[in-house]
Amino acid sequence: MLLTFVYLPVAWAFSKSLYEFEVGGASRFVGLDHYVEYVTTDPTFAPSMLNMLLLTLFAVCVRLTCPLIVAKLIHVLPGERSRHVYRIVFLIPIVVPGVAVQLIWSGLIYSDTGLLNESLRAWGLDHWTHGWLADPDTALTCIMMMGFPFAGGFEVLVYYAGLSSVPSSVNESAALEGCRGVRKFFLIDVPLVMSQLKLIVILTIIGGLQGFEALFVMTRGGPGFSTTVPGLWMYFNAFSFQRMGYACAVGVILFLMILALTILNLRYFKSTEQLQGHMA
Numbered sequence: 001m002l003l004t005f006v007y008l009p010v011a012w013a014f015s016k017s018l019y020e021f022e023v024g025g026a027s028r029f030v031g032l033d034h035y036v037e038y039v040t041t042d043p044t045f046a047p048s049m050l051n052m053l054l055l056t057l058f059a060v061c062v063r064l065t066c067p068l069i070v071a072k073l074i075h076v077l078p079g080e081r082s083r084h085v086y087r088i089v090f091l092i093p094i095v096v097p098g099v100a101v102q103l104i105w106s107g108l109i110y111s112d113t114g115l116l117n118e119s120l121r122a123w124g125l126d127h128w129t130h131g132w133l134a135d136p137d138t139a140l141t142c143i144m145m146m147g148f149p150f151a152g153g154f155e156v157l158v159y160y161a162g163l164s165s166v167p168s169s170v171n172e173s174a175a176l177e178g179c180r181g182v183r184k185f186f187l188i189d190v191p192l193v194m195s196q197l198k199l200i201v202i203l204t205i206i207g208g209l210q211g212f213e214a215l216f217v218m219t220r221g222g223p224g225f226s227t228t229v230p231g232l233w234m235y236f237n238a239f240s241f242q243r244m245g246y247a248c249a250v251g252v253i254l255f256l257m258i259l260a261l262t263i264l265n266l267r268y269f270k271s272t273e274q275l276q277g278h279m280a
Contacts, residue, residue, distance in 0.1 A: 010255075017248035027245070034249035044233050047225040051140060055229065056208030058144045063204050064197060067155035072185060074156070075163045087160065091153040102217040105146045106133065110218075133219055136226040143214060143227055155200055162193035202265055209258050230254055 017034055021027035038045055074086045093101075109115045110132040117129040132142045166189065174184050190197075212231035215221060221228035221236075230250055238247035 013248045013251055013255075016245055017252050019245045020243075021245050022242040023244060030245070034246045035253070038246070038250060038253065042233075044225050044228050044230075048228045048230050048233055051225075051227060052209060052229045052231075054140065055144060055211075056205060059208050060201060060204050062150040063152065063155050063200050066150040067152055067200075068159045068190075068193070068197075070151040071156045071159035071163060072189065075160060087157065090151060090156045094153040098213060099217055102146065102214050105142075106218045110142055134223055136223050139219055139223060139227050143218065146214060146218075158196050158200060159193060162196035163189060166192050198265065202262055205261050205265065206258055209254055209261075 016027075018029060018031055019027040020030045020034075070090065074083055074090075077083045077086065107114070111117075112129075112131060116132065120126065120128045130138075132138050170188060170192070174180070174188050179187060210231055212229055212235060215227050215229060215232050216235065219227045221232050231254065234247045234250040234254070237243040237250065
């Protein structure tokens with residue numbers, strides 16, 4: 001099943017990227033023309049790559065910080081019952097479909113009569129109100145801010161598990177040495193959850209390079225190409241323009257980028273075990 005549903009489709013995408021074809025139609029061999037076209041003449045290449053880079057970097061920054069802080073705050077609560085309740089509170093949003101969340105942000109927060117504009121009007125700042133997702137200068141920033149305050153339940157649980165696995169002897173030794181509060185957090189807690197940080201970085205990079213769902217639902221890549229990313233352009237070429245071979249070529253480029261970044265992350269982002277081995 002793994003071979004049939006995972007590896008064969010990947011191999012098929014590599015091979016079909018060398019052909020021009022529609023679903024159910026005849027195919028024509030074009031070699032590397034699709035790759036050359038996308039990199040050299042496609043007007044979406046530069047802006048979509050930049051948008052993807054900005055979205056991914058922002059996602060990495062917030063997922064390495066906000067959920068970790070929340071997990072630490074939960075971890076230091078005095079009672080197990082309270083810690084359990086807060087874990088559930090932060091986990092519940094995971095069951096909400098992502099599309100529903102995106103529609104809420106698009107229709108209830110960023111629309112002309114949404115929460116953001118109505119709040120500005122209430123504060124007497126009517127001149128600041130405008131179509132946030134329709135403005136090329138603010139559309140991408142609005143996409144980034146979706147999910148504020150960025151305390152995702154999955155990341156919080158991963159970090160909480162890492163903090164819970166820290167031996168009690170380490171915490172006791174830190175207390176004896178007078179290492180507490182923020183100092184203990186940066187000098188002891190963060191190094192001991194490096195494995196979890198490494199996992200979140202890998203998953204965030206993969207999601208950032210592949211993702212397009214929120215952009216498709218909220219802006220369709222517009223206005224212009226201001227929120228277009230390669231994954232969304234791949235989708236449009238495959239299912240709107242019927243350029244399946246070209247879409248496969250875009251997908252192969254994304255695959256190679258993800259593979260390269262993952263290898264770099266595994267090679268240079270040390271896990272907790274590697275740090276401990278180095279210190280030993």
